[in-house]
Amino acid sequence: MAADTAINNQVLIDSLPEGKLSADNFRLSEAPLPTAGAGEVLVKTTAFAITAGTRAGLQGSASYAGAPQTGIVMNATGVGEVVTSEVESIPVGRHVVAPTGWQTYSVQSADAVTLIDAGHDPLHYLGPLGVNGLTAYFGLFDVGQPRAGDTVMVSAAAGSVGHLVGQMARIGGARVIGVTGDDAKGQILRNQLGFDETVNYKDAGFRDQLKAASPAGIDVYFDNTGGPILGAALFRLNVGGRIACCGVVSQYDTQRPEPGPKGIPGLLVNKRINMCGFLVFDFADRYAEARARINEWLSTGQLVALTDAVEGLDAAPNAFVDLLAGGNIGTRIVRVG
Amino acid sequence: MAADTAINNQVLIDSLPEGKLSADNFRLSEAPLPTAGAGEVLVKTTAFAITAGTRAGLQGSASYAGAPQTGIVMNATGVGEVVTSEVESIPVGRHVVAPTGWQTYSVQSADAVTLIDAGHDPLHYLGPLGVNGLTAYFGLFDVGQPRAGDTVMVSAAAGSVGHLVGQMARIGGARVIGVTGDDAKGQILRNQLGFDETVNYKDAGFRDQLKAASPAGIDVYFDNTGGPILGAALFRLNVGGRIACCGVVSQYDTQRPEPGPKGIPGLLVNKRINMCGFLVFDFADRYAEARARINEWLSTGQLVALTDAVEGLDAAPNAFVDLLAGGNIGTRIVRVG
Numbered sequence A, B: 001m002a003a004d005t006a007i008n009n010q011v012l013i014d015s016l017p018e019g020k021l022s023a024d025n026f027r028l029s030e031a032p033l034p035t036a037g038a039g040e041v042l043v044k045t046t047a048f049a050i051t052a053g054t055r056a057g058l059q060g061s062a063s064y065a066g067a068p069q070t071g072i073v074m075n076a077t078g079v080g081e082v083v084t085s086e087v088e089s090i091p092v093g094r095h096v097v098a099p100t101g102w103q104t105y106s107v108q109s110a111d112a113v114t115l116i117d118a119g120h121d122p123l124h125y126l127g128p129l130g131v132n133g134l135t136a137y138f139g140l141f142d143v144g145q146p147r148a149g150d151t152v153m154v155s156a157a158a159g160s161v162g163h164l165v166g167q168m169a170r171i172g173g174a175r176v177i178g179v180t181g182d183d184a185k186g187q188i189l190r191n192q193l194g195f196d197e198t199v200n201y202k203d204a205g206f207r208d209q210l211k212a213a214s215p216a217g218i219d220v221y222f223d224n225t226g227g228p229i230l231g232a233a234l235f236r237l238n239v240g241g242r243i244a245c246c247g248v249v250s251q252y253d254t255q256r257p258e259p260g261p262k263g264i265p266g267l268l269v270n271k272r273i274n275m276c277g278f279l280v281f282d283f284a285d286r287y288a289e290a291r292a293r294i295n296e297w298l299s300t301g302q303l304v305a306l307t308d309a310v311e312g313l314d315a316a317p318n319a320f321v322d323l324l325a326g327g328n329i330g331t332r333i334v335r336v337g
Helices: A122-126 A131-144 A162-171 A183-193 A206-213 A227-236 A266-270 A280-300 A313-324 B122-126 B131-144 B162-171 B183-193 B206-213 B227-236 B266-270 B280-300 B313-324
Strands: A007-013 A026-032 A040-050 A078-085 A095-098 A105-109 A151-154 A175-180 A197-200 A218-223 A237-245 A274-277 A307-311 A331-335 B007-013 B026-032 B040-050 B078-085 B095-098 B105-109 B151-154 B175-180 B197-200 B218-223 B237-245 B274-277 B307-311 B331-335
Touching (some): A040 A095, A040 A313, A078 A105, A078 A122, A095 A105, A095 A122, A122 A331, A131 A162, A131 A237, A131 A280, A151 A162, A162 A175, A162 A183, A162 A218, A162 A280, A175 A183, A175 A206, A197 A206, A227 A237, A227 A266, A274 B266, A313 A331, B007 B313, B040 B095, B040 B122, B078 B105, B078 B122, B095 B105, B095 B122, B122 B331, B131 B162, B131 B218, B131 B237, B131 B280, B151 B162, B162 B175, B162 B183, B162 B218, B162 B280, B175 B183, B183 B197, B307 B313
Parallel strands (some): A151 A175, A175 A197, A218 A237, A237 A274, B151 B218, B175 B197, B218 B237, B307 B331
Antiparallel strands (some): A007 A026, A040 A078, A040 A105, A274 B274, B040 B331
């Protein structure tokens, strides 16, 4: 491939969503192939992940992702292959993880790139060995701190983070309740991933079902959603229970986030509940430790990483909209080229 | 006084409040003097404390105080003198703390009674050496964990717990912002108790004033109120900030607690905030340690305990209603007989 004749296919943020996100908020675009300067590499994207958290970046200032912008490439973590390199330690042909965004090529500075160890499946770096898996690992074990025999509840349980959280909790000896919005997903979690119970939050009897699924109450709630599921969890949490606040997917796809649950802070007081937000980046100095453990679980088959792949850059906008509506099971990735 | 001719004056819960509490929810009553049996003492009440938390006990089942009842004596912690004793270790004449309720006499089992050390002001056991002071101490130091130089915010800052929290935070080397609903109270907190800043949550510009009062953000928020003040605090908390959830006074005097603040859990995630409910009773094995330190601060004058006393059992209902409207400054007590 001659770099000077190639084109960089991109998906740009065309407009910010008013209300729910639509595929029309994005547009396809072409750009000349960028050139790696000193200390940079040019990466050809193999695949990138679509995650609910990036919706918050389109929502205004109240996000760790910063203020939203239009006319720029939509952001995403991806994996790819180095095609030109001005960095000695990152040779051409090497597989890397990088903030590729939704495009076929990107120039990356050396410090933005993570090398993928030989023998590892590069796609695992978008799932269990990537931000999703690390988020599940540190949020569960460091923030939620389940003990063997505890009951752990996780929302968005079939999602990219949730399906790993439930399995890790089970590996740690906990009883696991997964909340999804789809009975078919629940069945996969129970039958393939070893979840003890699943509950569908869209059912009218959701609160009663959650109660029935948690006869000993809930000790740790890993919250990916906020909103009414958080409210329901508060009523089932035991004295001294812990909530690991990972994300607020129920509130991302809107212009007007809802008020918080009624039990805040009254039930926190009555039940001495500890509720703690976290971002995975704060644990960056321990990624290697976590990846080693996760990789071992993957190699023994204790941990199963579900991947939900769509093909082609132009499929990304609809894949994102569908993800926010709960259409994915496991890590949603877009394969490129 | 001959016990068999004396009368026990009481205030009973006559009806449960619908909406706001009213003095009409209580009625005065007379009962024969009770008799201490084996292992019990008869206590003549000197004074009892009125605290916002007992309002929650009239509110339904979602309270650590249990389900509400009518026709019973209103509960309160009081101090009094032992007048008859069937317990060797608790002699007649001894001053004690006990769950006296709103009445002039009560029979107490030995294990319900705390002996007041000679040389201590018994009334301090309703304030800084009692539940209020212990709540301030453990909630601030064990849950909030301020470091020297931190900014600490406390709501209901002129209340029985709040006015002690602010002073303890200052003793610990923090900068202290108190939130009240009354400028005159704020002035007392700044001028007499050493608060650095006070803000009136009833002012239209409350959020801007809170921002101006916290140029370095807020590191620890001691929450006595919940509701919109909690919502405002969330926006000013720093990354890694901590919220000690002590009470929900904004939500007690109502049948319909409001939804929680909008920033829950989104801002907890973005700012990695730890929000933790607590009850002082969980620290019971460390009361002696706390009382020793608090008593030292009292004796050196570093800690000033404000007492807001009303006279006579029949003044209790209105004193309670007024407290819920923010009428007190410091610990509100009712002197009896």
